[in-house]
Amino acid sequence: MALELNNEYQYGFHDSEENYAFKSVRGLTKEIVLSISKMKNEPLWMREFRLKALEIFYKKPMPKWGDTELLNEIDFENIFYYVKSSEKQEKSWEDVPKEIKNTFDRLGIPEAERKFLAGVSAQYESEVVYHSLREDLKKLGVIFLDMDSGLREYPDIVKKYFATIVPPEDNKFAALNSAVWSGGSFIYIPPGTNVEIPLQAYFRINTENMGQFERTLIIADEGSSVHYIEGCTAPTYSSDSLHSAVVELIALKNAKIRYTTIQNWSKNVYNLVTKRAVAHEGAVVEWLDGNMGSKLTMKYPSIYLVGERAHGEVVSVALASGSDQHQDAGAKIIHIASNTTSVITSKSISRNGGRASYRGLLKVHKGAKNVKSTVKCDALMLDEISRSDTYPTMEISEKCVQVEHEATVSKIEDEKLFYLMSRGLSEEQAKLMIVNGFMEPFVKELPMEYAVELNRLIELEMEGSIG
Amino acid sequence: MPELLKIKNLQAEIDGKKILHGLDLQINTGEIHAVMGRNGSGKSTFSNTLMGHPAYKISSGEINFNGTVINDLKPNERAKLGLFLGFQYPLSIPGVTVASFLRQAHKALKGDTASPRDFRKLLYEKMDDLEIEHAFATRYINDGFSGGEKKRMEILQMAMLEPKLAVLDEPDSGLDIDSLKLVAQSINKYKEKNPQLGVLLITHYQRILDYLRPDKVHVFIDGNIVESGGPELAVELEKKGYDWLAEKEAAKA
Numbered sequence: 001m002a003l004e005l006n007n008e009y010q011y012g013f014h015d016s017e018e019n020y021a022f023k024s025v026r027g028l029t030k031e032i033v034l035s036i037s038k039m040k041n042e043p044l045w046m047r048e049f050r051l052k053a054l055e056i057f058y059k060k061p062m063p064k065w066g067d068t069e070l071l072n073e074i075d076f077e078n079i080f081y082y083v084k085s086s087e088k089q090e091k092s093w094e095d096v097p098k099e100i101k102n103t104f105d106r107l108g109i110p111e112a113e114r115k116f117l118a119g120v121s122a123q124y125e126s127e128v129v130y131h132s133l134r135e136d137l138k139k140l141g142v143i144f145l146d147m148d149s150g151l152r153e154y155p156d157i158v159k160k161y162f163a164t165i166v167p168p169e170d171n172k173f174a175a176l177n178s179a180v181w182s183g184g185s186f187i188y189i190p191p192g193t194n195v196e197i198p199l200q201a202y203f204r205i206n207t208e209n210m211g212q213f214e215r216t217l218i219i220a221d222e223g224s225s226v227h228y229i230e231g232c233t234a235p236t237y238s239s240d241s242l243h244s245a246v247v248e249l250i251a252l253k254n255a256k257i258r259y260t261t262i263q264n265w266s267k268n269v270y271n272l273v274t275k276r277a278v279a280h281e282g283a284v285v286e287w288l289d290g291n292m293g294s295k296l297t298m299k300y301p302s303i304y305l306v307g308e309r310a311h312g313e314v315v316s317v318a319l320a321s322g323s324d325q326h327q328d329a330g331a332k333i334i335h336i337a338s339n340t341t342s343v344i345t346s347k348s349i350s351r352n353g354g355r356a357s358y359r360g361l362l363k364v365h366k367g368a369k370n371v372k373s374t375v376k377c378d379a380l381m382l383d384e385i386s387r388s389d390t391y392p393t394m395e396i397s398e399k400c401v402q403v404e405h406e407a408t409v410s411k412i413e414d415e416k417l418f419y420l421m422s423r424g425l426s427e428e429q430a431k432l433m434i435v436n437g438f439m440e441p442f443v444k445e446l447p448m449e450y451a452v453e454l455n456r457l458i459e460l461e462m463e464g465s466i467g
Numbered sequence: 468m469p470e471l472l473k474i475k476n477l478q479a480e481i482d483g484k485k486i487l488h489g490l491d492l493q494i495n496t497g498e499i500h501a502v503m504g505r506n507g508s509g510k511s512t513f514s515n516t517l518m519g520h521p522a523y524k525i526s527s528g529e530i531n532f533n534g535t536v537i538n539d540l541k542p543n544e545r546a547k548l549g550l551f552l553g554f555q556y557p558l559s560i561p562g563v564t565v566a567s568f569l570r571q572a573h574k575a576l577k578g579d580t581a582s583p584r585d586f587r588k589l590l591y592e593k594m595d596d597l598e599i600e601h602a603f604a605t606r607y608i609n610d611g612f613s614g615g616e617k618k619r620m621e622i623l624q625m626a627m628l629e630p631k632l633a634v635l636d637e638p639d640s641g642l643d644i645d646s647l648k649l650v651a652q653s654i655n656k657y658k659e660k661n662p663q664l665g666v667l668l669i670t671h672y673q674r675i676l677d678y679l680r681p682d683k684v685h686v687f688i689d690g691n692i693v694e695s696g697g698p699e700l701a702v703e704l705e706k707k708g709y710d711w712l713a714e715k716e717a718a719k720a
Binding site: 413414415416418419420421422423424425426427429433434436437438439440441 | 554568
């Protein structure tokens with residue numbers, strides 16, 4: 001199968017194509033990378049960085065783990081690597097597939113937001129909110145921009161931290177992202193500043209936040225804290241079928257970063273994302289990662305605990321729904337310093353022939369003493385045709401560590417259904433209640449509106465699962 | 468008193484094994500009936516069959532509840548008619564709080580649209596009645612509850628859902644004497660406030676009957692009622708055990 005990344009024909013989006021200010025040709029060449037850099041008017045070092053990354057991308061083999069079969073179906077020659085987003089947004093609402101519109105309807109997404117989510121409009125009601133938010137943040141010295149603007153306005157900070165956590169050498173998709181990245185968020189929190197409200201990519205309008213190869217960099221300076229939220233539960237309609245993002249988090253001494261993702265990609269999308277964080281002395285990093293939709297998701301948020309008493313936490317849920325869907329998700333925690341602690345909580349649900357895999361790494365370096373870690377992964381399978389796998393890896397090179405690992409695979413028990421039904425719930429309601437309960441450790445960490453949305457989405461997904 | 472439950476010649480099986488052999492029973496509104504019998508005599512099959520557990524098949528006979536034959540109804544449909552089963556082993560549902568569970572069940576059975584606030588008020592009132600701490604409202608259903616807490620939660624559920632007939636399957640099993648007393652008292656309190664409630668109490672100890680005075684006592688042996696009587700029958704069983712009835716039954720055959 002050739003990966004049809006320019007799916008605009010399929011969905012009738014070809015009308016505006018002639019108007020594109022810039023659109024690269026298929027396949028990835030040095031010329032394309034150079035023209036992306038030129039278009040963005042980037043400093044020389046970034047251009048060199050992109051070119052070096054391109055070389056690495058060419059040389060790197062495909063990962064030999066994960067869903068290699070699906071991975072190898074990706075045809076890199078058949079991808080448009082850059083489409084200027086302002087043009088992208090001229091797509092018409094009429095062209096958005098009906099099922100996506102229906103889902104917006106049933107989720108009760110406001111009209112203006114629907115267009116935004118469908119990628120047909122960047123103008124969105126919260127523009128005013130965003131502007132006032134940005135004024136407040138400015139007073140605090142907080143920088144919250146799209147990555148392109150970040151590079152233009154704060155080149156020194158970007159240069160200091162960019163690609164220090166996820167170098168292009170890391171993996172083929174990180175290299176690809178490094179060569180052609182566009183959009184994403186750039187956030188800097190000054191020392192001692194606590195940003196009370198969550199920063200949402202949602203508010204970052206008029207920018208390329210739905211980008212195919214977005215790049216996010218968050219730096220929380222000493223003693224600061226921030227919560228960043230990306231995505232939403234509504235299906236993110238993308239005509240691009242390869243989403244390959246890189247996210248880098250840097251929590252300096254005693255800083256705290258929480259990064260929440262809820263994504264529900266349309267079913268044509270390969271979602272291959274490299275997310276990594278570094279936690280310095282006394283810092284806390286938390287990844288909350290909710291994965292729904294897509295064809296194949298491979299995502300393992302990782303945390304390097306490099307300073308004493310740093311704490312890392314990953315809570316992830318994956319919903320694999322349908323035989324054409326594989327969620328390969330998990331977490332990586334690397335304990336490098338002593339007295340560091342970590343918790344991994346992974347929840348997966350598979351139904352309708354879907355496949356959910358947990359892939360995790362817990363590593364304790366030699367010399368990291370008095371390390372504590374808890375890993376808990378639970379899989380819930382809703383029928384006989386679905387699949388769940390667990391691939392936990394532990395590399396412990398130190399004696400004085402305390403590691404707990406627990407994994408469960410369960411089905412919805414008839415006795416539980418009977419119990420709930422005896423209290424008046426229908427079979428469907430009873431199943432949904434058990435599933436919601438299973439997801440609770442994740443959902444309870446979300447801001448209220450996201451929690452409500454997520455529960456509603458699960459309800460939608462579960463509809464018709466009886467039979 | 469009007470008939471609430473009328474069972475005629477009920478035969479039921481699980482996995483092709485016949486457990487209930489032609490049982491007859493009638494309970495009228497407001498009555499308390501105790502079904503006593505040894506472990507393995509078919510008491511729990513009886514309660515599961517009444518509530519409509521899918522693993523139990525009715526091979527013959529009829530269960531008429533409040534004028535409706537419920538043989539083929541699903542558990543939730545039976546609940547809607549006013550039937551309640553207090554489980555011998557209540558199940559835990561991690562991640563679902565007692566309050567949200569009860570709110571959904573309440574809504575499903577009564578179709579009400581009480582605001583979360585009004586519902587909470589109602590729940591707290593019932594908890595106060597049964598002397599259950601409010602903190603239980605936000606705990607996950609039966610998750611990490613002690614035996615006594617689980618049994619009292621069943622009574623709280625009954626109190627919230629206000630059934631016409633409560634089948635209580637061994638609400639006394641596994642409890643120490645103090646917990647037993649608490650559970651019995653909460654059943655009594657609710658029953659006093661709701662005299663129309665019919666109760667079918669399944670137990671193999673006489674002790675709980677000291678607190679809950681049954682109108683009728685039935686003895687279950689080998690999947691059928693072999694003897695019925697007043698409260699004095701329970702006292703006799705406590706003294707003499709079940710053997711004399713089993714022998715009597717064997718002699719009949």
